[in-house]
Amino acid sequence: MLARWCSYSSSSISYSSSSSSSNSSSNSSSSSNSRILLLLLVLVVVVVVVVVVVVVVVVVLVVVVVLVVVLVEVVEVVVLVEVVEVVVVLVVVVVVVVVVVVVVVVVVVVQIIAEVTEKEVKVAN
Numbered sequence: 040m041l042a043r044w045c046s047y048s049s050s051s052i053s054y055s056s057s058s059s060s061s062n063s064s065s066n067s068s069s070s071s072n073s074r075i076l077l078l079l080l081v082l083v084v085v086v087v088v089v090v091v092v093v094v095v096v097v098v099v100l101v102v103v104v105v106l107v108v109v110l111v112e113v114v115e116v117v118v119l120v121e122v123v124e125v126v127v128v129l130v131v132v133v134v135v136v137v138v139v140v141v142v143v144v145v146v147v148v149v150q151i152i153a154e155v156t157e158k159e160v161k162v163a164n
Contacts (some may be wrong), residue, residue, distance in 0.1 A: 075152050082148045089141045093134055100130045 107123045 077149050085144045089137050
């Protein structure tokens with residue numbers, strides 16, 4: 040009877056230790072999943088902010104061009120055309136910089152997600 044109880048309790052202990060090991064791996068999996076979700080959220084926020092900035096820059100450019108055209112017709116000042124050209128160049132530069140920043144952020148976030156997923160696969164194996 041005592042031998043049977045000892046055998047039962049040792050198997051129970053090994054089951055509970057394997058169960059806790061399984062729980063810890065699932066906890067690390069959920070932790071890495073939450074990191075991935077957080078990174079994706081950051082990526083979405085960055086993309087939304089960049090889109091808003093680009094839209095604002097384009098709207099400002101349109102307003103400036105319209106104002107300059109109206110002023111040129113009303114006042115007939117040729118100097119303002121050069122100002123429009125400078126504004127257009129600046130807006131194009133800003134849009135290019137914003138696009139480059141978005142691409143860099145996307146690449147970095149994708150690399151981080153790949154590293155986290157790779158670590159998760161190594162832990163699972």
